[in-house]
Amino acid sequence: MNITGESLIGASCIKGAGADFFAFDPAAGKDLEPAFHTAGKAEIDCACELARIAFDPYRATDPETRARFLESIAHHIIELGDQLIERAMQESGLPRARLEGERGRTVGQLRLFAEVLREGSWQEARIDPALPERQPLPRVDLRLRMIGLGPVAVFGASNFPLAFSVAGGDTAAALAAGCPVVVKAHPAHPGTSELVGRAIQRAVAEAGLPEGVFSLLTGVGNQLGAELVRHPAIQAVGFTGSRQGGLALMAVAAARPQPIPVYAEMSSINPVFLLPHALAEKAEALAAGFVDSLLLGVGQFCTNPGLVLALAGPDLERFSATAAEQLAQRHAGTMLSAGIQRAYEQGVGRLAGNRHARQLSHGIASETGGKGVPALFSAGAEDFLTDPQLSEEVFGPASLLIACKDVAQMHEVAERLEGQLTATLQMSDGDHALARDLLPVLERKVGRILANGFPTGVEVSYSMVHGGPFPATSDSRGTSVGTAAIQRFLRPVSYQNLPQTLLPAAIQDGNPLAIWQRINGQLKK
Amino acid sequence: MNITGESLIGASCIKGAGADFFAFDPAAGKDLEPAFHTAGKAEIDCACELARIAFDPYRATDPETRARFLESIAHHIIELGDQLIERAMQESGLPRARLEGERGRTVGQLRLFAEVLREGSWQEARIDPALPERQPLPRVDLRLRMIGLGPVAVFGASNFPLAFSVAGGDTAAALAAGCPVVVKAHPAHPGTSELVGRAIQRAVAEAGLPEGVFSLLTGVGNQLGAELVRHPAIQAVGFTGSRQGGLALMAVAAARPQPIPVYAEMSSINPVFLLPHALAEKAEALAAGFVDSLLLGVGQFCTNPGLVLALAGPDLERFSATAAEQLAQRHAGTMLSAGIQRAYEQGVGRLAGNRHARQLSHGIASETGGKGVPALFSAGAEDFLTDPQLSEEVFGPASLLIACKDVAQMHEVAERLEGQLTATLQMSDGDHALARDLLPVLERKVGRILANGFPTGVEVSYSMVHGGPFPATSDSRGTSVGTAAIQRFLRPVSYQNLPQTLLPAAIQDGNPLAIWQRINGQLKK
Known part of the structure; x- marks a missing residue:
C-alpha cells in the first residue's frame, strides 16, 4: 500500500493545506519519505462534519454489525502484513518482536470489543414496567439504555504506534460505543498511522457504513489538535501523552461553549x-x-x-x-x-x-x-x-x-x-x-x-483499569485499556411510556437481542 | 427539636463565624426565627478534614452497614414528624400535601439505595482468573471493583427542600457509594436543612460511623460554596440550581490544582x-x-x-x-x-x-x-x-x-x-x-x-435518567435521580495477583457477598 502523506477524510484522501513534515527514523537518525501534509482548518471541519452526519446512522446499526466492523478492521490491519511492521520499526526504533506483539494486542482488543458488543451488558438495559394500580400514583413504564456520546477525537500516543494509536484502545472503545472517530495521528509515526487509517477506511467502506465513521488527520503542531477539540461536533476526547499536552486539551475542552469530557492519560511514576x-x-x-x-x-x-x-x-x-x-x-x-x-x-x-x-x-x-x-x-x-x-x-x-x-x-x-x-x-x-x-x-x-510483579505489562481484559486519579489521568472514572473503556463514551437515556415499536431493541419486551436486562432492579436474561 | 442556626460539623454543632441571616416565609412575607450563622473558612476546613479522615473507614464498612445507615436516616427523618413539614411549608411556601409527598420520596430514595447496596451490582465486581499456561505469556489474576471517589460536596436545591436537598438524591447516592458528604444548605430553607441534618447526624452517631461522614454548612453568599468546592479534600460536587450557579462551580472545580467532577443539574425548557x-x-x-x-x-x-x-x-x-x-x-x-x-x-x-x-x-x-x-x-x-x-x-x-x-x-x-x-x-x-x-x-x-405524558413527575427508580447534555447538566454521563445516580461517585480499581486475604470481599473467590460477578466476561452469581 502506498503511503501518500494525506489525511483520510471519510472516504477521501486529502493533501492537507498546512506545513509539510517528514517521519524520522530515530535509529538511523534520518528523515523518511514521503512528505506528510498537515491538515488545515478545512480538513478538520470536513472530518468533524462527516462524523456528525455519520453519528445517528452509525449508532443505529445493530451491535452485531459493529462487532463485525471491528473484526474487519482487525483483519485489514493483519492484511497490511510486513509493510506495517517495517514502517513502524523505522518510525519508532522499536524492535520487530515488540511491534508484532503490539499488533497482536491491537487486533486482539478490536476483537475483544466485538465480544463486548455481542454480550450486550454495555447497553445497561433496564426496564421498570408500569404499575397502573400503584397508590397514591400509578407508575409509568420506564426503560433505560446507553447511547454513544457523539463523535470522539482520539490522539495517537507516541509510545505505542499501534495499540494506543489510530486503531488503538480509544478508537476501538469509541467505535464499539457507536461513536464516529476522528484520529489525530501522532507525528512520530505518521506512516504507520496512515497505513492503519487506510485499513479502517477500507473496513468502513466494505461494511457500507457512513464514511464519516472514521477520519484520520495528519500533521505537526498543537494547532491541529486544539482545533479538533474545539470543533462543536466533537463530544469527547481520548488522549495518551504528556501531562502538558493533556492539560492543554482539558483547558480547550472546558473553555468550549459546550464543555466535553476529556480522557487524558498523562503521567505516572508507578x-x-x-x-x-x-x-x-x-x-x-x-x-x-x-x-x-x-x-x-x-x-x-x-x-x-x-x-x-x-x-x-x-x-x-x-x-x-x-x-x-x-x-x-x-x-x-x-x-x-x-x-x-x-x-x-x-x-x-x-x-x-x-x-x-x-x-x-x-x-x-x-x-x-x-x-x-x-x-x-x-x-x-x-x-x-x-x-x-x-x-x-x-x-x-x-x-x-x-x-x-x-x-x-x-x-x-x-x-x-x-x-x-x-x-x-x-x-x-x-x-x-x-x-x-x-x-x-x-x-x-x-x-x-x-x-509481586512489576507494573509494565497491561493485560487487555475485563478487569483491567489503566487509569487513575489526577494527574495520572484527567478522569479517574474511566480506563483506557480493557473492556470497561467503552463506558467512557456512553451516556444513559431513559424512555417513558414509549410504544414497543418505537423502543430500541435492547429494551423491548421479549428481549430480542437476548442480552442482560435489569427488570425492576433484577438482572435477567 | 430545636433549630439553632448552627452548622453541623461532624458530631458538633458550631455557630458559623460569618454573616447572620434569617429564613424567609414567602407566603407571609416575613423573616422567620431564629438567626442562622454563615459558616466561615474554619468551619469549612473542619468539615472537609473530618470528611477526609472518615473516607477510608466509611468506605471500608460493608454494604449492609451502609444500607442500614441509609434506612436509619430515613427513620430519623420520619421521626422529625410534623415539625419538619411545618418548617418546610413556612420556608418554601409549598403546600402540606406536596411536602408530605416529597418527604415520602426522600425516605423512599434512601431505602432504594439501601436495596441497591445489598444487590451489589454497583460494585461492578469482575474477575479474570490467572492463565498460567497461556502462550506466549501467562495471564495474571486480575480483578476489578468500584470504590467511592472521596468526600462529596452537595448543594441543596431551592425547589425541593427535602428530595434534592440535605438528605436528597445526591446525598443518598454519595453515601451509598461510600463517600462522606458535606452539604451546603440552601439559604431558602435553612431550618428545614438543619432539622434533616440533625437527623443524619443522629444516624451517623447511632451507627458508630466516623463523625466526618456527614457535615452541614449553613450560610448565605457564593463564597461558602466556592471555598467548599476548592477544598482539596472534596473529590466531587453535586448541585441542582441555576445555570449561572452551576457554571460558576464548574469553573472553580476545573481551576483546582486537581480538577474534580461536577454534577450540576442546571436548566431545561423540556x-x-x-x-x-x-x-x-x-x-x-x-x-x-x-x-x-x-x-x-x-x-x-x-x-x-x-x-x-x-x-x-x-x-x-x-x-x-x-x-x-x-x-x-x-x-x-x-x-x-x-x-x-x-x-x-x-x-x-x-x-x-x-x-x-x-x-x-x-x-x-x-x-x-x-x-x-x-x-x-x-x-x-x-x-x-x-x-x-x-x-x-x-x-x-x-x-x-x-x-x-x-x-x-x-x-x-x-x-x-x-x-x-x-x-x-x-x-x-x-x-x-x-x-x-x-x-x-x-x-x-x-x-x-x-x-403521551408530561415531563413533570420524575419517578425514583432503576431506569430513571434525570440528566442530559449540557447545559441541562454539566455532565451527560450521569443522572441525579434513580439508582444509576450512585455511579457518579464511583471509580474502578483493579487488583493484580493479590492474595485472597487481602482482596475486597466483592471480588474474592467464593463470592462471600453473593453478588453478581463478571468472571472472564460472563455474569455469574
Whole structure:
C-alpha cells in the first residue's frame, strides 16, 4: 500500500493545506519519505462534519454489525502484513518482536470489543414496567439504555504506534460505543498511522457504513489538535501523552461553549513498595526483576516503575547494589523520537543536579550518543516529601529509590503521592499486615494495585483499569485499556411510556437481542 | 427539636463565624426565627478534614452497614414528624400535601439505595482468573471493583427542600457509594436543612460511623460554596440550581490544582412535541394536561414544560385557545423565594417585551402582588431559530408555544435545541413515522424521552435518567435521580495477583457477598 502523506477524510484522501513534515527514523537518525501534509482548518471541519452526519446512522446499526466492523478492521490491519511492521520499526526504533506483539494486542482488543458488543451488558438495559394500580400514583413504564456520546477525537500516543494509536484502545472503545472517530495521528509515526487509517477506511467502506465513521488527520503542531477539540461536533476526547499536552486539551475542552469530557492519560511514576519481609527474602531477585521492568522498551511505558520505596537498612542496600550493578551492564537504547530523547536527558539531568538525589548507577552509553542511557538514583524519604522535583515523571529508563526510616514514613510517602496508574507491593506472607495498612491509601491513589510483579505489562481484559486519579489521568472514572473503556463514551437515556415499536431493541419486551436486562432492579436474561 | 442556626460539623454543632441571616416565609412575607450563622473558612476546613479522615473507614464498612445507615436516616427523618413539614411549608411556601409527598420520596430514595447496596451490582465486581499456561505469556489474576471517589460536596436545591436537598438524591447516592458528604444548605430553607441534618447526624452517631461522614454548612453568599468546592479534600460536587450557579462551580472545580467532577443539574425548557395526529384527535385534552403540568408547584420544576412545538394550523389554534382559556382561570401562586419570584417576573417581562413573542394568556394575579402569575406566549419557528432569547429558561409557570410551518421545520427546531432533561412526544398511532424520525435527534438532546405524558413527575427508580447534555447538566454521563445516580461517585480499581486475604470481599473467590460477578466476561452469581 502506498503511503501518500494525506489525511483520510471519510472516504477521501486529502493533501492537507498546512506545513509539510517528514517521519524520522530515530535509529538511523534520518528523515523518511514521503512528505506528510498537515491538515488545515478545512480538513478538520470536513472530518468533524462527516462524523456528525455519520453519528445517528452509525449508532443505529445493530451491535452485531459493529462487532463485525471491528473484526474487519482487525483483519485489514493483519492484511497490511510486513509493510506495517517495517514502517513502524523505522518510525519508532522499536524492535520487530515488540511491534508484532503490539499488533497482536491491537487486533486482539478490536476483537475483544466485538465480544463486548455481542454480550450486550454495555447497553445497561433496564426496564421498570408500569404499575397502573400503584397508590397514591400509578407508575409509568420506564426503560433505560446507553447511547454513544457523539463523535470522539482520539490522539495517537507516541509510545505505542499501534495499540494506543489510530486503531488503538480509544478508537476501538469509541467505535464499539457507536461513536464516529476522528484520529489525530501522532507525528512520530505518521506512516504507520496512515497505513492503519487506510485499513479502517477500507473496513468502513466494505461494511457500507457512513464514511464519516472514521477520519484520520495528519500533521505537526498543537494547532491541529486544539482545533479538533474545539470543533462543536466533537463530544469527547481520548488522549495518551504528556501531562502538558493533556492539560492543554482539558483547558480547550472546558473553555468550549459546550464543555466535553476529556480522557487524558498523562503521567505516572508507578511506585513499587518493597515490603520488609519480601525484601529480606529476595532482595537480589527483586532487583533483577525491577531492572528488567525498568528497561523494557527503553523505559517508554506509562507504567514504568519510576519510584521504588523501601525501609532503609542492609536489605535495601543489597537491593540497591544489585540493581545498580545490573543496570550498569545494560546498554543505552534508541528512544522513540528525538523529542522524547531530549526530554529524557533533561529529566535525568535534573535528577543528577538535584542536591537530594544521588546517582547510584547508569547504563552503557552508545558510542555515537543519542540513545537513552538507563539511570538509577536514590534519595531519602524526608527529601522526597519536601522536594516536588523528585516526584516528577522522567519518561524513560530512569528510576528513583526512596529509603524510608520506618513504616510510618513509608505510609506518609504513600499518602503524599500524586495520582498514579499503578502501585506495586512486593510482599511475602509476613508483610500482609503492612500491605493491609497501605491498601486503602493506594486505592485512593491509583487505578491498579499489583502484588509481586512489576507494573509494565497491561493485560487487555475485563478487569483491567489503566487509569487513575489526577494527574495520572484527567478522569479517574474511566480506563483506557480493557473492556470497561467503552463506558467512557456512553451516556444513559431513559424512555417513558414509549410504544414497543418505537423502543430500541435492547429494551423491548421479549428481549430480542437476548442480552442482560435489569427488570425492576433484577438482572435477567 | 430545636433549630439553632448552627452548622453541623461532624458530631458538633458550631455557630458559623460569618454573616447572620434569617429564613424567609414567602407566603407571609416575613423573616422567620431564629438567626442562622454563615459558616466561615474554619468551619469549612473542619468539615472537609473530618470528611477526609472518615473516607477510608466509611468506605471500608460493608454494604449492609451502609444500607442500614441509609434506612436509619430515613427513620430519623420520619421521626422529625410534623415539625419538619411545618418548617418546610413556612420556608418554601409549598403546600402540606406536596411536602408530605416529597418527604415520602426522600425516605423512599434512601431505602432504594439501601436495596441497591445489598444487590451489589454497583460494585461492578469482575474477575479474570490467572492463565498460567497461556502462550506466549501467562495471564495474571486480575480483578476489578468500584470504590467511592472521596468526600462529596452537595448543594441543596431551592425547589425541593427535602428530595434534592440535605438528605436528597445526591446525598443518598454519595453515601451509598461510600463517600462522606458535606452539604451546603440552601439559604431558602435553612431550618428545614438543619432539622434533616440533625437527623443524619443522629444516624451517623447511632451507627458508630466516623463523625466526618456527614457535615452541614449553613450560610448565605457564593463564597461558602466556592471555598467548599476548592477544598482539596472534596473529590466531587453535586448541585441542582441555576445555570449561572452551576457554571460558576464548574469553573472553580476545573481551576483546582486537581480538577474534580461536577454534577450540576442546571436548566431545561423540556420541549413538548404535539405530533399532528394526536393534536388533531385531542387538542383540548392535551391543552388541559399541559396547563396542569405547567402550573404544578407554581411551575418550579426542573422538568417544567417551558416549550411546546406543533405544526401551525387549526388544530394548534384549538390547543392554544384552550390552553390560554384554562390558564387565564388559574391563580398566581406563592413562589419559593423572593429571588425566584423576581427572576420569574424578569423572565416573563423579557418574553413580553420580545418582538417575536406574543402573549396568549396570563393567570389571575393576586391582589397583593408578589406571586407567580402563569403566562403563556407564542412565537413562530423561524423566530425561535434566530432569537436565542426565546430558548432561555424562565423558571416558573411560563411556557412558549412554537408554530412550525411543516415537519421539516419541526425537525430543524429539534436539531437546534440545547441539551435538555426531557423531551415529550404527544402522539397517536398515525404519528409513529414522524416520532421515529425525531427520536434519534431527541436522544442526542435529552436524558429522558416521554410519550403521551408530561415531563413533570420524575419517578425514583432503576431506569430513571434525570440528566442530559449540557447545559441541562454539566455532565451527560450521569443522572441525579434513580439508582444509576450512585455511579457518579464511583471509580474502578483493579487488583493484580493479590492474595485472597487481602482482596475486597466483592471480588474474592467464593463470592462471600453473593453478588453478581463478571468472571472472564460472563455474569455469574
